[in-house]
Amino acid sequence: EAKRGEAASFERDIAILNAEIKKAQLAIKARTIAIEQLSESIGSKSAYIEELLVKINREKTSLAELLRRVEELDRVTLAEAFLTRESIAGFFSDMDAFDAVQAAVHASFYEIREIKNITEEEIDSLEARKSQEIELRSLQRLEAKRVQEKEAEKKQILAITKGVEAEYQKLLKAREK
Numbered sequence: 001e002a003k004r005g006e007a008a009s010f011e012r013d014i015a016i017l018n019a020e021i022k023k024a025q026l027a028i029k030a031r032t033i034a035i036e037q038l039s040e041s042i043g044s045k046s047a048y049i050e051e052l053l054v055k056i057n058r059e060k061t062s063l064a065e066l067l068r069r070v071e072e073l074d075r076v077t078l079a080e081a082f083l084t085r086e087s088i089a090g091f092f093s094d095m096d097a098f099d100a101v102q103a104a105v106h107a108s109f110y111e112i113r114e115i116k117n118i119t120e121e122e123i124d125s126l127e128a129r130k131s132q133e134i135e136l137r138s139l140q141r142l143e144a145k146r147v148q149e150k151e152a153e154k155k156q157i158l159a160i161t162k163g164v165e166a167e168y169q170k171l172l173k174a175r176e177k
Contacts, residue, residue, distance in 0.1 A: 010157055010160070010161040011161075013157055014154060014157055014158065014161075017150050017153060017154045017157070018154070020150055021147055021150045021151060021154070024143050024146055024147040024150065025147060027143055028140055028143050028144060028147070031136050031137075031139060031140040031143070032140065034136055035133055035136050035137060035140070038129050038132060038133045038136070039133070041129060042126060042129055042130065042133070045122055045125065045126050045129070046126065048122060049119055049122050049123060049126070052115055052118060052119045052122065053119065055115055056112060056115050056116065056119070059108055059111050059112045059115065060112065062108055063105065063108040063109065063112065066101055066104050066105045066108060067105065069101050070098075070101055070102060070105060
């Protein structure tokens with residue numbers, strides 16, 4: 001009877017270990033899903049950052065062209081511009097064009113600054129997500145190690161239980177004889 005009680009106790013221990021193992025496996029599965037979602041999010045953010053970098057390069061090219069145009073217009077003195085034009089309307093048209101170029105330069109500077117800020121925020125967000133992913137992976141590894149330890153413990157208890165049960169069966173057969 002004592003041996004049967006021990007066997008029931010071992011069975012309960014094994015059931016508890018099985019429950020803990022399943023719980024750990026579910027936690028690992030949940031972390032794996034979270035890591036996959038983070039990886040997808042990182043991929044989309046990386047693509048967005050690439051788009052922003054392309055846009056910055058376009059703005060820089062545009063800005064370079066605008067600066068060349070401003071430089072050309074700056075070389076011409078007011079008197080030269082007035083005298084080289086056939087009419088006053090042409091002079092004022094050139095002045096309006098110069099003002100438009102300067103406004104475009106300022107707008108381009110503003111656009112580059114804004115895109116740079118957005119890009120930096122996206123990079124910071126991406127780095128934060130990467131650190132979260134690394135943390136989740138380390139937790140997942142610890143959880144997997146714990147599951148392996150529980151499996152080993154379960155196997156050990158099963159081996160002990162089977163050994164005790166086998167000896168008990170031998171003892172019963174010997175008494176029956």
